[in-house]
Amino acid sequence: MTTPYSPEITSHAEVISVLKTLSFFKDMPQAAFVHFAAKAHIHEDQKGKVVFLHGDNAACFYVVINGWIKLFRDAIDGTEAVFDMISVGHICGETSIFNDNIHTYSAEIVEDASYIALPTSLLSYYIDKEKTMAMNMMEYMAKQQQVQSRDLEHSNIQHAPQRIGCFLLRLCPDAADGEITLSLPYSKLLIASRIGMKPETFSRALSILKQATGLTVKGGQVVIPDITVLKNYTCLHCSQHVPCAET
Amino acid sequence: MTTPYSPEITSHAEVISVLKTLSFFKDMPQAAFVHFAAKAHIHEDQKGKVVFLHGDNAACFYVVINGWIKLFRDAIDGTEAVFDMISVGHICGETSIFNDNIHTYSAEIVEDASYIALPTSLLSYYIDKEKTMAMNMMEYMAKQQQVQSRDLEHSNIQHAPQRIGCFLLRLCPDAADGEITLSLPYSKLLIASRIGMKPETFSRALSILKQATGLTVKGGQVVIPDITVLKNYTCLHCSQHVPCAET
DNA sequence: CGAGGGTTTGAAGTGCATCAAATAGTGTGG
DNA sequence: CCACACTATTTGATGCACTTCAAACCCTCG
Numbered sequence: 001m002t003t004p005y006s007p008e009i010t011s012h013a014e015v016i017s018v019l020k021t022l023s024f025f026k027d028m029p030q031a032a033f034v035h036f037a038a039k040a041h042i043h044e045d046q047k048g049k050v051v052f053l054h055g056d057n058a059a060c061f062y063v064v065i066n067g068w069i070k071l072f073r074d075a076i077d078g079t080e081a082v083f084d085m086i087s088v089g090h091i092c093g094e095t096s097i098f099n100d101n102i103h104t105y106s107a108e109i110v111e112d113a114s115y116i117a118l119p120t121s122l123l124s125y126y127i128d129k130e131k132t133m134a135m136n137m138m139e140y141m142a143k144q145q146q147v148q149s150r151d152l153e154h155s156n157i158q159h160a161p162q163r164i165g166c167f168l169l170r171l172c173p174d175a176a177d178g179e180i181t182l183s184l185p186y187s188k189l190l191i192a193s194r195i196g197m198k199p200e201t202f203s204r205a206l207s208i209l210k211q212a213t214g215l216t217v218k219g220g221q222v223v224i225p226d227i228t229v230l231k232n233y234t235c236l237h238c239s240q241h242v243p244c245a246e247t
Numbered sequence: 248m249t250t251p252y253s254p255e256i257t258s259h260a261e262v263i264s265v266l267k268t269l270s271f272f273k274d275m276p277q278a279a280f281v282h283f284a285a286k287a288h289i290h291e292d293q294k295g296k297v298v299f300l301h302g303d304n305a306a307c308f309y310v311v312i313n314g315w316i317k318l319f320r321d322a323i324d325g326t327e328a329v330f331d332m333i334s335v336g337h338i339c340g341e342t343s344i345f346n347d348n349i350h351t352y353s354a355e356i357v358e359d360a361s362y363i364a365l366p367t368s369l370l371s372y373y374i375d376k377e378k379t380m381a382m383n384m385m386e387y388m389a390k391q392q393q394v395q396s397r398d399l400e401h402s403n404i405q406h407a408p409q410r411i412g413c414f415l416l417r418l419c420p421d422a423a424d425g426e427i428t429l430s431l432p433y434s435k436l437l438i439a440s441r442i443g444m445k446p447e448t449f450s451r452a453l454s455i456l457k458q459a460t461g462l463t464v465k466g467g468q469v470v471i472p473d474i475t476v477l478k479n480y481t482c483l484h485c486s487q488h489v490p491c492a493e494t
Numbered sequence: 495c496g497a498g499g500g501t502t503t504g505a506a507g508t509g510c511a512t513c514a515a516a517t518a519g520t521g522t523g524g
Numbered sequence: 525c526c527a528c529a530c531t532a533t534t535t536g537a538t539g540c541a542c543t544t545c546a547a548a549c550c551c552t553c554g
């Protein structure tokens with residue numbers, strides 16, 4: 001069912017073309033792309049595969065090509081706190097270079113994914129050598145920080161139906177207007193844990209949101225009849241400009 | 248009542264000596280310290296003074312010398328979400344340089360404070376010019392990120408008395424053991440908002456924590472009879488090593 | 495078709511918020 | 525030094541939101 005390597009991305013040239021699309025590698029010299037690509041390992045794994053665990057030695061960081069990866073921490077009693085869910089164009093494990101090369105959280109595939117593993121040593125090397133790499137890293141971290149503090153704010157001031165509405169709005173294209181149709185990126189179970197609620201609560205809160213804003217859901221397809229109505233309902237208590245800034 | 252300038256810190260030399268104590272300026276060349284100090288403005292303000300507001304143009308970032316500064320965002324309905332409270336040795340407003348020089352949150356003095364204002368332009372300049380400055384900035388951001396994701400995790404899995412316990416544990420010295428006495432850094436009202444609960448809830452939760460762990464509170468002085476008991480009660484559900492890593 | 499996970503629904507419980515009011519503490523001017 | 529005003533803190537009563545436990549339903553995939 002899975003082949004160890006994607007049929008599309010097998011060569012250095014193809015890895016390079018993927019890396020060149022990322023703002024994380026923006027403006028880097030060609031030699032750096034060649035260097036990273038030479039050390040890259042492409043993975044294609046199914047749901048359930050653990051990419052790395054909290055506390056693991058961090059030899060690599062990871063660039064997601066497609067699919068979804070859950071970032072989380074496990075509590076002693078087995079419950080887990082999901083703090084991000086990343087997809088195409090995002091990276092994970094990179095901050096380990098500032099933590100003695102130990103991962104500070106766990107990462108697991110939740111929707112069959114392909115991703116590129118790159119050595120953290122090479123990242124450290126280029127951060128040290130190329131000003132551009134350092135700038136990109138800082139910009140990425142600053143963006144992450146904004147997203148995280150927004151999530152924290154939301155968990156305090158939004159109720160469950162609003163949190164779902166906010167999640168949906170962030171899936172919409174920036175300039176979206178009027179009626180919108182979109183697909184849920186992963187299961188409702190995972191959406192629930194991503195936004196910090198139980199599956200049962202999610203189900204009930206979604207019903208309330210449907211009633212309040214007229215949206216409909218059928219098999220992972222969501223139809224928003226009027227995005228303005230959803231924004232008004234969802235962003236009522238938010239400090240951010242409506243809707244929440246895209247990442 | 249307040250003098251515009253602290254009697255202790257008025258000269259370039261004194262600003263330099265303060266900056267040299269900060270890991271944020273670790274290993275910077277002497278010329279950089281002189282340069283920053285030449286552009287520094289020292290402030291000494293009372294509780295209630297707004298340092299900057301969400302959306303303000305960010306001409307400066309700030310180094311706290313003493314007192315406490317609240318970092319927060321206001322929601323439309325007037326409620327505010329406090330996401331950090333910073334004191335001596337910490338900085339704020341610095342990430343604005345990655346956000347078109349616009350502050351992404353607000354800062355207000357909550358305990359009479361002195362702090363140094365430094366131009367963000369100079370920070371940008373040195374990040375661009377000195378590799379060391381960029382490394383320090385990244386390390387600082389990485390640390391912040393860990394703290395924030397821990398806070399998010401806690402708001403999901405700890406109940407109110409545990410969150411208070413965790414707050415107290417983070418005030419204890421690293422190697423603390425047995426009985427500990429410490430002072431609350433600011434009012435219970437502010438502690439409550441910092442850890443995301445209402446004052447009434449804080450009061451009740453603190454009573455529960457007292458009963459459960461035997462600690463006593465009198466006028467801002469907290470006595471923890473046995474820190475191990477507190478750790479066992481508080482960190483039960485945490486993924487972090489006990490107690491939560493210091494910043 | 496049957497097994498298993500994803501999803502929904504119902505009933506009951508828990509935790510925190512809210513509203514209201516009392517009490518304690520602090521700084522002010524007289 | 526006291527009365528007053530104002531803020532901080534506590535306490536009580538009540539309500540709401542989310543969770544928990546339990547069970548049903550649904551959907552897909554072998």
